[in-house]
Amino acid sequence: MILSRRTKRSTDWAEYKSVQGQVRQTIRTEHQKHIAKILNSSSNLNGNKPFWHYIKSRKKDQTGISSLQTTDGVATTPAEKAEVLNNTFKSVFTTEDLSSVPALPESTYPPLPEISITEHGVFTLLSQIDPHEACGPDNIPAKILHELAQELTPMITHLFKQSLDTSKLPTEWKSAYVTPVQSQLLLPDIGYLSGKCHVWPTIMEPA
Structure with a gap:
């Protein structure tokens, strides 16, 4: 892009737009592969943790504990x-009064x-x-x-x-x-x- 702006030649600008389109298409393709991998992982032994991690990353509200x-x-x-x-x-939690703890009678159960x-x-x-x-x-x-x-x-x-x-x-x-x-x-x-x-x-x- 810097080169096309510097030279102001239509050929350089056309080449930049072509490369830009290829990059955007590659990003979209790889993102779709990434989503497919996450969806597939939720149905195997890996569990659905990657799926919910992705869902959480896409959420916009991160309020935590409300008022x-x-x-x-x-x-x-x-x-x-x-x-x-x-x-x-x-x-x-209860603070017990340890000064008046009653004595326990002898247990009738066999020892562990x-x-x-x-x-x-x-x-x-x-x-x-x-x-x-x-x-x-x-x-x-x-x-x-x-x-x-x-x-x-x-x-x-x-x-x-x-x-x-x-x-x-x-x-x-x-x-x-x-x-x-x-x-x-x-x-x-x-x-x-x-x-x-x-x-x-x-x-x-x-x-």
Whole structure:
């Protein structure tokens, strides 16, 4: 285009328009191939994740969490909404009075058998993980846990055995994602929001 403008020759301009048309046609063709590949992937073992990822990329509205109605008014800014959600989630927890805990009577049930964590059990659970699931708080892709189950089994087994032997949980295992779910209201009240969390399942097998 720069050359055609500089020379102002009709032949150069015609050549530029011809190349421009070819490029546009190539882009359209490759885009159609890309869409066809996404549609085909939704019908095979890869799942429909690429399809919905494409749909999401074409959306124009990225509003996130809408304004929240509270007893004090409407929370509109990100800081206000975060504070409202935090206070709501805190309010559902109960602070127990540990100074007057009653003594439990002797149990009438038989004691639990000794818990044994085996590599076979760990491998079985790792191989059953859906590789298309989102990452948890540990940011480890589910696909890695699924495809490298055999290689990861000894290390994960050791971690769980160490946790069981010491009666302690790593801090990372206590974290979780909390996602507010918006109801079908134009201006949702904070009381109508619920949360969900994803935690790593305990891998244990009775002896």
